[in-house]
Amino acid sequence: MRPILRSLWPPLLVLTVVLGGWQLYVTAAGVDPTTLPSPARVVEQGWLNRQDLWDQTLPTLQETLLGFALSFAAAWLVAVLLDFSSAARRGLYPLLVASQTIPIVAVAPLLIIWFGFGLLPKMLVVTLTTFFPLAANLAAGFAATDREAMRLLRSLGAGRWWTFRLVRVPSAMPYFFAGLRVSITYAVVGAVFAEYAGAEAGLGIYMQAQKSAFRTDLVFAAVAVTAALSIALFGATYLLQRLVLPWERALKEDRSS
């Protein structure tokens, strides 16, 4: 637990200083709260509207998790395909890279036209924003497998599938988690953005409504919830990594001793 605290206090300190400065400035200069509310006001109003915020958070969280699950499945499928077939690698990979240049801003409204205001277009936006870092890292992880290790297993008579399971998947895990952390930070933002483009509920639509009502304080409160969600998901990847890769801890303990 102690290393976590040690890595947490510096950013918390910076955050406190920034929020403190903000509070001081707003109070001292008497800024209109519809322009820039003070952090204290954001917290206070956010708390008063907690039921509302919570009700809007749930759909966003649902879109995020379902979209990310879809992205996760697609990334594994594509990465495995790229690893097993060099034809797929040559044909698909450049297109995947190119797909990253498509602006989601343009695509999100189209998805709404095609699939309506329901859950699916939001899931797809989350998938589109998070898929690539996952798939690319996973494919790179498979490809980075020690060639000597592959040779050893082949000499033992292990087939393609066995070597994949026994060596390529475990060696790709550190890469996979690197990709997971990058993409999970995009996931919540992706969902909020999709709601911006058109939705019936969610933090994105909530922000939009509060902005139109000049409730800047509640916009900030919703932003804070979005950030908290992202950080929580980001933290969860570390927990997952500890569970899935227990050997990494042995490695670290060994290095620090």
Place this chain on the structure above:
Amino acid sequence: MSSLRIEGVGKSFGQLEVLRDLELAVEPGEFAAVIGPSGSGKSTLFNLVSGLDRPTTGRVLVEGEPAGVESGKVAYMPQKDLLFPWRTVLDNTALGLEAQGVGKKEARRRADALFADFGLDGFQKAYPSQLSGGMRQRAALLRTVVLERPVLLLDEPFGALDSLTRTEMQLWLAGMWQRHRWTVVLVTHDIREAVLLADTVHVLSPRPATIVDRVEVPLARPRGADDFTDPDFASTERRVLDALRGTTAVRTP
């Protein structure tokens, strides 16, 4: 029937001729060393014996059958220990058995039975990162030996260790061989290692490689640290060295 018989083997990769008319035989229970200058095609020879590659000409026979991965007659131990960091030591040593289709439980049981003999008892549940270099090599050898294949092929098994640990491991292997009498082909570039461990040292020429000398090691078994100072040890080392230098001297203008 010889355990390993290499008959007139040549191997070329495109224009590059790596092996030419190579002859070599290893009898059951024999410890053979193959030594050669770097780039002489040791690893090519090695791939042929382990069955990962096929000769261009000639035949490689293991117990009378053409060498092939499918025949499962050669167990190979690479220079890098290749213990997987995500598996415990026990699971690493059971890996070879698992890869060849033995059930996980049975594979573990068979590997575990050898731990004491290999001086690894108590480390079954440790991860490889928690072992010393010498222990890691012993675990890698255990993973190879537990397969119970007729021929053990060791590719510079101690090449990555520091000199002191390497000597320790060579003496340890000499002791282990004494008790188990495996049929071993040791590929190395360490003359001392070859002479200490082997019954016969086969000397390779530079590319295209062929056997230029076959040195019988006259030292009695069991062998140990005392052999390093034996006059026969020194003279055998000298003979191997001369054979190696003779091959390079011919080719340097």
